[in-house]
Amino acid sequence: MALRRDADPGARFVTDGIEGRCIVALADLGDYEALVRVLNEHEVRSVYHLGAQTIVGTALRSPLSTFDANIRGTYALLEACRSLGERAVERIVVASTDKAYGAHDELPYREDFALRATYPYDVSKACVDLIARSYAATYALPVAVTRFANVYGPGDVNWSRLVPDTARALVRGERPVIRSDGTPERDYLYVDDAVDAYLAIAASLDLTELHGRAWNAGWGRGVSVLELVRRLIAASGREVEPDIRGAGVPHAEIDRQFLDSTAIRTELGWEPRTGLDDGLRRTWDWYLARLG
Numbered sequence: 001m002a003l004r005r006d007a008d009p010g011a012r013f014v015t016d017g018i019e020g021r022c023i024v025a026l027a028d029l030g031d032y033e034a035l036v037r038v039l040n041e042h043e044v045r046s047v048y049h050l051g052a053q054t055i056v057g058t059a060l061r062s063p064l065s066t067f068d069a070n071i072r073g074t075y076a077l078l079e080a081c082r083s084l085g086e087r088a089v090e091r092i093v094v095a096s097t098d099k100a101y102g103a104h105d106e107l108p109y110r111e112d113f114a115l116r117a118t119y120p121y122d123v124s125k126a127c128v129d130l131i132a133r134s135y136a137a138t139y140a141l142p143v144a145v146t147r148f149a150n151v152y153g154p155g156d157v158n159w160s161r162l163v164p165d166t167a168r169a170l171v172r173g174e175r176p177v178i179r180s181d182g183t184p185e186r187d188y189l190y191v192d193d194a195v196d197a198y199l200a201i202a203a204s205l206d207l208t209e210l211h212g213r214a215w216n217a218g219w220g221r222g223v224s225v226l227e228l229v230r231r232l233i234a235a236s237g238r239e240v241e242p243d244i245r246g247a248g249v250p251h252a253e254i255d256r257q258f259l260d261s262t263a264i265r266t267e268l269g270w271e272p273r274t275g276l277d278d279g280l281r282r283t284w285d286w287y288l289a290r291l292g
Helices: 032-041 056-061 063-083 120-139 162-171 191-204 225-236 262-268 276-291
Strands: 002-004 024-026 046-049 091-095 143-148 150-152 188-190 214-217
Touching: 032 063, 046 063, 046 191, 056 063, 056 120, 063 091, 063 120, 091 120, 091 191, 120 143, 143 191, 150 191, 150 276, 162 225, 162 276, 188 191, 188 276, 191 214, 191 262, 214 262, 225 276
Parallel strands: 002 024, 046 091, 091 143, 143 214, 150 188
Antiparallel strands: none
16 A cells, blocks of 8 residues: 555656555655554555655755655654554564765765764654664664665656656757766665665564664665766767766765665675666666657
8 A cells, every 4th residue: 555645647656557556545644643544444564664755955945844754754654653552563664865874984884884964855864764763772663774875767757866867868869967077976776676675674574683773775886977877878879978067066965975785685685686787778768668
């Protein structure tokens, strides 16, 4: 089942027929009473908490709504799960982000690094991370936290993100715009591998000793913005050069981020299977079919 606050007739959830395959519960994540009702009436046993305001730029413009959605939405949901008592939810997977780490000189990030978030989106997710692990430690809730690399792949129509914006420009025959100097580095995780990681982490919650853990998932190496755009251009077969319009690192962005995924690989048996070029080809094919 899926929780939904707003109805957008143009959303892929509707247009691609996903809605028809789900039980849809109408509720706001911050509405504790509504969440208790949904969990009880639908006898929910596994919760994947991915609901959030996820865009860095939106968080800069609107920190209040970001904090409200991300922080209050998390503690309301966890408290609703706690309220069930004997009807307890068996697994709760809470999505944090690699951005919760903030900026560190040492790379790649390990799960034992301090959370040094600075900007509104990053801070909101660091709070989510801490609150979730607090509920595990204090109330013995079966909670795990995910700190994933930048997830990309077919289906993302948020055009403020690098991969969708670049793909759309290429479909239109335009030069992709880079709003930094192209040097910031990120770790990129294909969406299918992210799904597999979520499932592996959820399954780990069958073991009480793994409750309250945070798990990184990524490739463990940084790819610059310019390199990513050029590799997507190569996947498209277009012959264009990126349009670099920025200087330095954009405000509220972190210069370099990539993750050490040793723990999830050795303890849960997960590792990414889709290399960047393969993932970008699959992603390009989807955008070309969708927008071409």
